[in-house]
Amino acid sequence: MTSSPVRVLTAIKVPELGPALGRVALAPDPSSAHPILLDDIRLELATAIFGLTEDARAWSATGDRDGAVAALGRAAWLTGWEAAVRAVAERMTAAVDARIMAAAAESRIPARRRRSLLLSAAERRAMHARLGGGSLSLAAGLDGLERVAHQVRDAGVLDRDAQNRWRGALTEAARRLETGWLELEEAVHQEWHRWTPLVESARRWRRPRWVVWSISLAIVALAVYVGLVVGGYLPGPRFLYGFARWWWNWWDRLVTPV
DSSP states (O other), X not given: OOOOOOOOOOOOOOOOXXXXXXXGGSOOOTTOOOSSOOHHHHHHHHHHHHHHHHHHHHXXXXXXXXXXXXXXXXXXXXXXXXXHHHHHHHHHHHHHHHHHHHHHHHTTOOHHHHHHHSOOHHHHXXXXXXXXXXXXXXXXXXXXXXXXXXXXXXXXXXXXXXXXXXXXXXXXXXXXXXXXXXXXXXXXXXXXXXXXXXXXXXXXXXXXXXXXXXXXXXXXXXXXXXXXXXXXXXXXOHHHHHHHHHHHHHHHHHHSOO
């Protein structure tokens, strides 16, 4: 009776992902020309990935290869990325709303009408979707990582190729994360300019002149009418007669010498 070979599992080496993350892991750039600040979100994303690698190393040190592979699995990467996209979308919508409100205040749009200029829920969802366009590149890389993850879980002590493929897939996922972030930054620029026409339209708003002219003409017409009634040229309502008598008595006392 032949027995199946014993599969010996050893700790797997987790690669350093910082160099592959590239732009995502760089220090903040004070000279950045981005319309809104994203460095804190970017560094939170990098920190999340570094945290995953530390978790994977901790699992590997205990001999739990499944735990190490799962710590850097597809779900963990996507959780960090989606949190970053969501944070950028929230900041972007807040920035656009602030621009619109500032322009509306500058042109003195009535407060009730200003609220109608804010981004709607549908517009916010559409912006979120556009900002998350870089997810496609990352998802493709994570598909490859998921395939080799199954192989490295079952790899024996002598199967170095599977571990190398896994480390290579992790490095590729980190590079694709950087690509996705660069696409996200470009999408932020595009969104900033996408809403500029609306902002400028709010800034150019002027109160309709027909309202001012209508009110002015009504006041002038009323003044002329009252003058004609008081002067006795037109009949008028009874209460104006008392005012007319008072007016002419006052006028006579004013012009008549004492």
